[in-house]
Amino acid sequence: MVSSLSVADYFPWRRVKIVYQNVNSEPASALIRIEPDRRFRAACHACGGPARTVHSHGRKIVRDLPFGGHEMTLQIEYRKIWCHACGGVRVEQLEFVDSAQRVTNRLAAYAVQLCNRGLSIQAVASHLNLDPKTVKALDQAALEVECGLTRYDGLVRLAIDEIAVRKGHSYMTVVLDYDTGRVVWMGAGRQIETLDEFFKNMPENVRNSIQAVALDMWDAYINAVKRWCPNADIVFDLFHVVKAFNEVIDDIRNEEFRKADQQGQEVLKGSKYILLKRRKNLKPKQRIRLKEILALNERLNICYWLKDLLPVIWDYVSKTWASSAIDAWQTVAEADGHPALLRFARKLENYRYGILNHCKHPIHTSKLEGVNNKIKVIKRIAYGFHHLEYFALKVKQAFPGRISDN
Numbered sequence: 001m002v003s004s005l006s007v008a009d010y011f012p013w014r015r016v017k018i019v020y021q022n023v024n025s026e027p028a029s030a031l032i033r034i035e036p037d038r039r040f041r042a043a044c045h046a047c048g049g050p051a052r053t054v055h056s057h058g059r060k061i062v063r064d065l066p067f068g069g070h071e072m073t074l075q076i077e078y079r080k081i082w083c084h085a086c087g088g089v090r091v092e093q094l095e096f097v098d099s100a101q102r103v104t105n106r107l108a109a110y111a112v113q114l115c116n117r118g119l120s121i122q123a124v125a126s127h128l129n130l131d132p133k134t135v136k137a138l139d140q141a142a143l144e145v146e147c148g149l150t151r152y153d154g155l156v157r158l159a160i161d162e163i164a165v166r167k168g169h170s171y172m173t174v175v176l177d178y179d180t181g182r183v184v185w186m187g188a189g190r191q192i193e194t195l196d197e198f199f200k201n202m203p204e205n206v207r208n209s210i211q212a213v214a215l216d217m218w219d220a221y222i223n224a225v226k227r228w229c230p231n232a233d234i235v236f237d238l239f240h241v242v243k244a245f246n247e248v249i250d251d252i253r254n255e256e257f258r259k260a261d262q263q264g265q266e267v268l269k270g271s272k273y274i275l276l277k278r279r280k281n282l283k284p285k286q287r288i289r290l291k292e293i294l295a296l297n298e299r300l301n302i303c304y305w306l307k308d309l310l311p312v313i314w315d316y317v318s319k320t321w322a323s324s325a326i327d328a329w330q331t332v333a334e335a336d337g338h339p340a341l342l343r344f345a346r347k348l349e350n351y352r353y354g355i356l357n358h359c360k361h362p363i364h365t366s367k368l369e370g371v372n373n374k375i376k377v378i379k380r381i382a383y384g385f386h387h388l389e390y391f392a393l394k395v396k397q398a399f400p401g402r403i404s405d406n
């Protein structure tokens with residue numbers, strides 16, 4: 001069915017004219033044929049210079065915004081021109097579509113807008129009936145413009161963390177401006193070389209002005225910071241230490257479960273969550289369970305006591321007091337003597353300096369936790385984990401930073 005309705009207003013583009021329109025209802029689609037308006041001289045897409053002569057004509061199919069529920073396809077005839085400035089044959093410049101694209105600029109902008117609202121690439125692609133690869137390329141190009149460059153200005157305190165990109169396999173390193181919450185940089189891997197990539201482009205004056213870096217107790221990161229930031233104090237944050245100790249508790253709990261008699265196993269069954277969750281987050285019923293578990297099992301009771309003591313170490317503003325709390329922790333762990341507890345006590349010893357640095361640089365770990373959780377959401381949206389660059393840009397976009405409220 002050929003519609004007699006004029007759709008010209010929908011295509012307010014200069015230097016072209018609509019020469020044909022065809023609207024189908026089943027499936028809902030429309031085809032518009034566009035030709036150059038020969039009253040205007042063509043311009044070179046590369047340099048914008050005027051055409052001396054038209055060399056030949058070309059045609060391409062381009063997708064445009066859907067119109068009234070109709071999928072819109074444009075058949076565009078364009079000129080290839082001889083550009084004097086470029087010294088070659090060039091495609092003419094069109095204001096509504098880039099020469100290398102198969103979608104109009106406004107469809108590209110709309111797709112990017114949907115991606116920015118948190119829709120997955122798959123969702124945007126199926127909504128607009130585009131190839132997911134096209135949607136990703138469009139979003140990635142927009143992201144490159146928005147946040148592709150690494151900005152080093154104003155950095156004083158950093159938080160550096162790893163995130164698992166595929167379970168147990170590959171990692172990425174995330175550098176956060178602690179004071180503004182901005183994700184400054186992301187890179188593949190979690191080695192010293194990974195961070196070398198970040199630091200080597202950092203201007204020397206910025207490297208010298210970094211005062212504190214919050215880290216997990218991970219030697220590759222520690223060594224990189226020592227190598228590049230001579231004035232930075234390394235601070236180990238509570239969040240990672242609690243996470244590491246929770247793994248110890250869980251291992252011990254499994255061990256105790258295997259050793260327990262039937263009644264003991266009954267009590268320990270399903271206790272993982274209760275033991276790992278913060279006490280204040282437990283419901284009244286779970287608190288009763290916790291009491292039962294700790295009363296029954298001396299070793300878990302000690303583990304739980306140690307777990308409660310960890311945040312206390314980070315509470316002190318005095319290095320002396322924090323140091324005594326570490327001593328107390330180690331004494332109790334050593335008295336119990338379980339190898340995993342002894343290992344953890346040694347770990348606290350080796351990294352004591354960075355734990356005590358927290359007194360000087362009270363970097364709060366809740367910020368890191370928040371970032372980690374939000375990154376997990378982006379990971380789900382960002383079209384699988386094989387596109388690390390795209391994923392990194394999405395994360396940077398999600399954490400643009402703000403003025404510090406300190």
Ligand SMILES: [Zn+2]
Pocket residue numbers: 044045046047048049083084085086087090
């Ligand atoms: Zn040119």
